[in-house]
Amino acid sequence: MFPSKTLLSVILIALSAVDASPVRRQAAPTTLSFTTRVNVRANTLSIVAADRARAQAMVHSNNTSKRAGSSSFSISNAITTYTAQVGVGSPATQYTLLIDTGSSNTWVGASTPYKHTSTSVDTGNSVSVYYGSGSFSGEEYTDTVTLVASQVQGFNNIDGILGVGPTDLTEGTVSNVGSVPTVTDNLYSKGTIGTEALGVYFVPGGGAGELTFGGSDSSKMTSSVNYVPLTTTSPASNYWGIDQSITYGNTTILSATAGIVDTGTTLILIATDAFRKYQTATGAVLDNTTGLLMITSAQYSNLQTLNFNIDGTNYGLTPNGQIWPRSRNTDIGGNSNSIYLIVNDIGSSSGSGLDFINGYSFLQRFYSVFDTTEHRVGLATTSSTTATSN
Incomplete structure (x- = not known):
């Protein structure tokens, strides 16, 4: 102390x-x-x-x-x-x-x-x-x-x-x-x-x-803000919790369930069973050094959009949006020439009441609004939503 x-x-x-x-x-x-x-x-x-x-x-x-x-x-x-x-x-x-x-x-x-x-x-x-x-x-x-x-x-x-x-x-x-x-x-x-x-x-x-x-900054957005009500499912309801489903291409990775939006989490975390489906669909292998999924250049070329369906609206992470910034690979103990994915295992199977966390890796692609007055979370696209900076 x-x-x-x-x-x-x-x-x-x-x-x-x-x-x-x-x-x-x-x-x-x-x-x-x-x-x-x-x-x-x-x-x-x-x-x-x-x-x-x-x-x-x-x-x-x-x-x-x-x-x-x-x-x-x-x-x-x-x-x-x-x-x-x-x-x-x-x-x-x-x-x-x-x-x-x-x-x-x-x-x-x-x-x-x-x-x-x-x-x-x-x-x-x-x-x-x-x-x-x-x-x-x-x-x-x-x-x-x-x-x-x-x-x-x-x-x-x-x-x-x-x-x-x-x-x-x-x-x-x-x-x-x-x-x-x-x-x-x-x-x-x-x-x-x-x-x-x-x-x-x-x-x-x-x-x-x-x-x-007190609101949002429209100059940072390329769409209007879509708001969704906070989830009533515990324990996600204790935080900024929402309901969503996730698909990879045409494959359902995670059925509609509760989770949270959180700036304090770096990665996108999903339930263990959903993570295994994502790994199989992408062909990625687990890198023991970083703990992240790793793909080859050929696999990166074949990556599909990862869609987060929130109250009927899809928020798509492009292939570039699914990888860790390669310029920062060494910051996490990785190889500078490797390609790492930012989706990982939350550590428990779906049905826990908190089956995903949309962390920084998601939020850097979408503007977010946390609205206490109306009990809701809002999301909008930005100029970075389809960026290729990673």
Whole structure:
């Protein structure tokens, strides 16, 4: 555990500019840029092991663990992470926060100590969240600050987490309260944004991206946003869960079932039985070094579109969209000349209630919107949907 003074509930610069009596319908979305990076560390988990550990913890999550303040999947071991610079306090201190749609507490101070300002009011409540290999604990603050961590473990080169998952995931993390508002909750309640929604835009292959609080950025899309209701199937319903089926060419890989959309998962994970069908259909072999499926150049030339049917709309991953960026092969311990697939085994058979995760490898090809107000997830095509950058 590393001592620090830390906190939570950000976008203070945006909040400070808001009129005390805003008209919600006129509130403009707030955009926050972020950076995508690949964690290259000695003795780290493989990309598959990290994603699968996170997925299985989500599959086996339950209300008891949430009330105990435990979110048992790993964030700090994620291979692909997304960080944003966030100002907190008045005057503002800049913090580098990891963005995660699979958790909902926002806090700072893991590396840069939290600085108390005139906006800091201690409620006296304690907070504790466990992320698998990392954790934090500390005090709850109100006003422009929501949470402050005083004990931190397992987070390197970041100052904390920007949790943008459903509010229910905060249940049991703070003493004396049932749940705590997320950043998007706070922005909405302050009138900074007119709807409690978050748009996410990734650039394929890494680099910059954008979070849009309060809606979406149409300039990043090449289609309108198609919205689908959140699934009612547990445990997918605890997260940003949806229902979908998957086909490879004309072959059904996964029948209609529940899963989640998640920025904190790098790959696309599907149920074990679906994964085996996909492997057979593509002719891929398992690479023991990376844990990924590997194909030859000839097999790549014959790859079919992988279609995700969500509420009657197909979102097709082209052959290029199904492979790991070849320029980043060595980042995951692979051979620079090999071709690896980004679809992998979630670690359990279909019927678990969380049979797929559409992770970063899916989301870098489609614009996504996480809408708390209307209880839905939206997707749209972008100029990167059919890109050949991989």
